[in-house]
Amino acid sequence: MPRMTAARAAVEILKREGVAHAFGVPGAAINPFYAALKGAGGIDHTLARHVEGASHMAEGYTRTLPGNIGVCIGTSGPAGTDMITGLYSAIGDSIPILCITGQAPTAVILKEDFQAVDIASIAKPVTKAATTVMEAAQVPGVFQQAFHLMRSGRPGPVLIDLPIDVQLTEIDFDPDTYEPLPAFKPAATRAQIEKAVTLLNASQRPLIVAGGGIINADASGLLVEFAELTGIPVVPTLMGWGIVADDHELNAGMVGLQTSHRYGNANFLESDFVLGIGNRWANRHTGKLDVYTQGRTFVHVDIEPTQIGKIFAPDYGIASDAKAALELFVEVARELKAAGKLPDRSAWAASTQERKAQLQRRTHFDNVPMKPQRVYEEMNKAFGPETRYVTTIGLSQIAGAQMLHVYKPRHWINCGQAGPLGWTIPAALGVATADPETPVVALSGDYDFQFMLEELAVGAQHKIPYIHVLVNNAYLGLIRQAQRNLDINFQVNLEFENINAPELGVYGVDHVKVAEGLGCKAIRVTDPSRLGAAFEEAKKLAAEHRVPVVVEAILERITNISMSGSDIAGVNEWEDLATEPGHAPTAIKPLKV
Numbered sequence: 001m002p003r004m005t006a007a008r009a010a011v012e013i014l015k016r017e018g019v020a021h022a023f024g025v026p027g028a029a030i031n032p033f034y035a036a037l038k039g040a041g042g043i044d045h046t047l048a049r050h051v052e053g054a055s056h057m058a059e060g061y062t063r064t065l066p067g068n069i070g071v072c073i074g075t076s077g078p079a080g081t082d083m084i085t086g087l088y089s090a091i092g093d094s095i096p097i098l099c100i101t102g103q104a105p106t107a108v109i110l111k112e113d114f115q116a117v118d119i120a121s122i123a124k125p126v127t128k129a130a131t132t133v134m135e136a137a138q139v140p141g142v143f144q145q146a147f148h149l150m151r152s153g154r155p156g157p158v159l160i161d162l163p164i165d166v167q168l169t170e171i172d173f174d175p176d177t178y179e180p181l182p183a184f185k186p187a188a189t190r191a192q193i194e195k196a197v198t199l200l201n202a203s204q205r206p207l208i209v210a211g212g213g214i215i216n217a218d219a220s221g222l223l224v225e226f227a228e229l230t231g232i233p234v235v236p237t238l239m240g241w242g243i244v245a246d247d248h249e250l251n252a253g254m255v256g257l258q259t260s261h262r263y264g265n266a267n268f269l270e271s272d273f274v275l276g277i278g279n280r281w282a283n284r285h286t287g288k289l290d291v292y293t294q295g296r297t298f299v300h301v302d303i304e305p306t307q308i309g310k311i312f313a314p315d316y317g318i319a320s321d322a323k324a325a326l327e328l329f330v331e332v333a334r335e336l337k338a339a340g341k342l343p344d345r346s347a348w349a350a351s352t353q354e355r356k357a358q359l360q361r362r363t364h365f366d367n368v369p370m371k372p373q374r375v376y377e378e379m380n381k382a383f384g385p386e387t388r389y390v391t392t393i394g395l396s397q398i399a400g401a402q403m404l405h406v407y408k409p410r411h412w413i414n415c416g417q418a419g420p421l422g423w424t425i426p427a428a429l430g431v432a433t434a435d436p437e438t439p440v441v442a443l444s445g446d447y448d449f450q451f452m453l454e455e456l457a458v459g460a461q462h463k464i465p466y467i468h469v470l471v472n473n474a475y476l477g478l479i480r481q482a483q484r485n486l487d488i489n490f491q492v493n494l495e496f497e498n499i500n501a502p503e504l505g506v507y508g509v510d511h512v513k514v515a516e517g518l519g520c521k522a523i524r525v526t527d528p529s530r531l532g533a534a535f536e537e538a539k540k541l542a543a544e545h546r547v548p549v550v551v552e553a554i555l556e557r558i559t560n561i562s563m564s565g566s567d568i569a570g571v572n573e574w575e576d577l578a579t580e581p582g583h584a585p586t587a588i589k590p591l592k593v
Contacts, residue, residue, distance in 0.1 A: 002174050006136040007036040007167035010100075010160075012175035013143045015042050019071055019098075021433060023048055023057040027075025029102030029115065032167035034073075046433060046462050049454040051079045053426035055086020056452075058097040060390065060430025062090075063413045066218040068434060069150060075102040077115025080161070081122065085420050088126040090157040092417030093239060094216055096150035099123070103163040106134055123159040132161040136169035144181055151183035154304040155216055186303060188320035193328040196275065196299045196316060197336070203273030203297065205348050206232050207252060212239030212416070213278020213303055214322045220409040222326035223277065224248070229333040231345030233352045235264060237279050238401060239416050245385075245407040247588050252352040256285045257571070258563045259401035262359035265568045267352045277301045278322040281311040282417070288567040301325045357592035360578040361562060363403055364585055369556040370528040372396070372471050373575070376403035378528070379441070379469065380586035382535035387411065387439045390428040393419035395477035396445040399561045405588060422451025425468065429459055429548075432466045439539075440466035446494065446509070447476055453514060456548050460519025465542040465549070467535070473555040474507045481560055495557075507554060515550045522550040 004012075010033065014022075021044045026034045037043060048054035051074040058070030074083055080101040090097045103109065104116035109132070123130035128149045133142050139162070146158040200206055214223050220243040227234050227244065233252035234244045238259045244251045253264025268274075274296050279285075281300075286292040289312050298314040300307075301322065308317035318325060336342045363377035376399060385407035391397045392415040406412040413431055415423045428442035449470050458464070476492040483489060495506035504510060515522035521541040525534045531553065538549040560574035578584040581591045 001172040003170050003172055005032065005036060005167060006139040006169050006171050007033045007162070008040060009140050009171060009173040009175070010143050010162070011036045011040045011043065012173070013140060013178060014071065015040070016175065016178050017069070017147045017180055018067065019043060019069065021046070021061060022071040022073055023054040023061070023430065024073030025051050025054060025075070025079065027079060027102060029076035029104060029164050030073060030100070030162070031102075032164060033100065033102065033162060046429070046458060048426065049457055050452060051082040052085055052422070053452050053455040053458070055083040055097065055099060056089065056423050056426035057430035057433070059086060059090050059095050060413060060427035061434045062095050062097055064388070064410060064431045064434035069147070070097045070430060071100065072097060073100045075115070076104055077117050080117065080119035080159070084123060084126060085418070087123055087157045087159065089415050089418040089420055089423065091126050091128070093415065094155045094212065095157070096155040097157045098146060098150065099157060099159040101159065101161045102167070103132060103161045105165045106163045109163065119161050120159065126157070127159050128156040130159040130161070132163070133166055134163070136166045136171050139166065139171065140173055140178070148181035148183060153184065153186070154307070185321035185324065186305070186319045187324035188301065188318050188328055190328055190332075192318045192320075193325065193332055196301075196318065197329070197332050199297060199299055199316060200230075200232075200273060200275060201343055205271045206273035206275065206345070207268060207271045208232050208234045209237060209274055209276040209279050210234050210240040210243045211237045211277060211279025214240055214243050214326070215409045217278065217321055217323035219323035219326050222323065222330055226326060226329045226333055229330065229337055230342055231349055233267065233349050235268060237282070237285055238414060240279065241401070241412040242406040242409045246405045247407070249353060250349060253356060254401065255568060257287045257565070257568065258284055258398045260568070260571070261402065262361060262571070263352070263355040265571060266355045266359055269569060270351070271296060273297045275299045275301070276314075277325065278303070280307060286311070286568070287564060291567040291569050353589070354592070357589040360584045360587050360591050361402060361573070362576050362578045362583040364583050366528060367556060368527055369554055370526075371575075372399050372555050372559055372561070373403060374528040375469065375471055375531060375553045376400055377586050378531040378535065380405055382532060383439065383441050387441050388413060388431055388435070389441055389443060390414075390424055390431050391443040392423035392427070392448055393421065393478070394445040394448055395481065395559070395561045396443055396448070396471050398478070398563065400443050402562065405586075421448045424448055425452050425455045426458075428466050428468065429455060429464050432464045442466060442468040444468065444470050445477060446470065446472040446474060446511070449511065450509065454518065456515060456518040456520050459548040463546040465546045467538045467542055468548055468550045470511060470550055470552040471555055472507060472511065472552055473557050473559070475557060477559070480558070485565065511550060511552050520548045520550060521545060522552065524552045524554065526554045
């Protein structure tokens with residue numbers, strides 16, 4: 001039997017589980033693992049500037065391509081606690097990442113040794129499993145189980161904590177005979193799908209709510225096929241955006257309090273039946289449940305049995321992997337269509353497209369300082385359907401989701417449930433690492449950008465080009481807008497006069513100099529008519545220098561973005577709406593007046 005250190009065994013397992021890349025920061029307590037990583041070869045590594053950044057890079061990497069599992073590595077103590085935010089983000093959005101931490105020697109873990117912390121206990125609430133391995137011989141089994149857990153049921157992250165003496169201990173392990181454990185995923189039965197379709201066919205105005213679970217299951221093509229067979233319009237959730245292309249005739253728009261379309265909410269309010277697949281009924285999608293559910297029949301399909309009925313009780317629930325369920329939905333629909341037993345939904349589907357052409361928000365403004373809506377209009381012109389967008393939280397994300405266009409699954413990579421500021425830069429680096437051939441465009445407000453901007457240096461060092469659109473109003477815009485309800489405007493303004501850049505006025509931080517100081521390129525735009533040229537220049541700079549390129553748009557200080565504080569029937573439209581086609585020139589459908 002071959003003998004090797006437990007750390008080397010762990011690395012060999014990573015390779016056999018399909019891991020080709022890792023993100024991390026070495027330290028004394030994890031150095032034996034890094035030695036094994038170097039000695040074994042076969043796994044590329046990106047050195048982050050912050051361990052939290054490494055965890056977000058791993059998440060971006062996972063989200064980009066089917067089957068990917070991002071790996072982040074850190075040392076003991078604060079490295080693990082720094083990655084908790086990344087683990088929380090991953091579990092909230094059902095994203096598998098593996099977090100590997102170093103630990104003090106087993107004999108002194110409980111003796112207040114330097115940087116010894118019970119990271120497994122800290123991480124348990126935000127992982128599917130968190131384990132400190134106390135016996136070296138258990139390392140292979142713990143890693144094998146980690147991948148099994150991450151892939152089984154509702155996907156999610158796992159943390160493995162390795163004391164330094166455990167890493168260094170030699171064990172018997174034969175990598176050539178190692179086999180991954182098969183993942184367990186619940187599957188719907190034919191009888192369950194037939195009942196769901198019976199309920200569906202009894203309705204007049206049905207919708208499909210397509211969630212991120214469909215993307216996780218790599219089942220977007222099946223969802224589109226089922227929608228086309230039945231003629232049923234589709235509402236993608238924010239996490240499911242891209243399952244059905246925005247310009248598809250069955251895309252009914254997004255629904256919600258914030259990241260929604262006017263026509264999406266209107267279409268939903270006209271529906272009488274909702275089939276939810278791989279979605280959580282998140283509160284910013286549903287708003288007040290009495291408004292959301294009134295007069296509608298619900299069928300809910302989800303991989304996690306306890307998710308069914310968690311937010312509200314559906315009329316019928318099915319615990320199933322989205323792909324397994326959709327294979328049967330398609331099978332049943334084909335049979336019914338061949339027998340002429342599918343209702344004609346063409347009039348209902350056409351009405352959803354009528355609303356798409358009538359209910360639009362204005363994006364074309366010539367104001368200086370510019371309105372954010374114009375930025376997204378120009379992004380629609382500059383960046384094509386192949387673009388992968390990456391963003392996290394804030395007015396920038398909300399407005400972007402209302403106005404940008406997405407055409408493919410995994411082309412809107414958004415931190416949904418957790419929404420940590422600072423997520424965007426490292427996640428974009430992870431996305432661009434996973435798929436260097438596809439254009440990546442990140443979107444941040446100034447505060448999200450400032451949280452982890454040191455990670456731009458990672459892109460410069462490792463030659464990871466992407467374009468980062470930075471909309472700067474020197475405000476915590478979303479929090480300022482929320483504070484209106486309390487009649488305050490308190491501790492949300494970021495403006496100051498920078499003594500080193502007086503030309504900025506009150507916009508404070510000189511993001512161009514900061515980005516350039518970190519080895520990247522940057523362009524500042526103050527006139528909306530120059531945005532298109534700036535985006536084209538950014539593409540050229542990224543291709544030439546192979547580094548991140550920041551395009552900073554200086555916005556008006558205060559813009560209230562459309563949203564509701566309670567229900568989807570009461571969204572506040574703060575700005576002028578589109579009343580002529582020139583007001584929304586990049587809308588999916590020309591405005592119908």
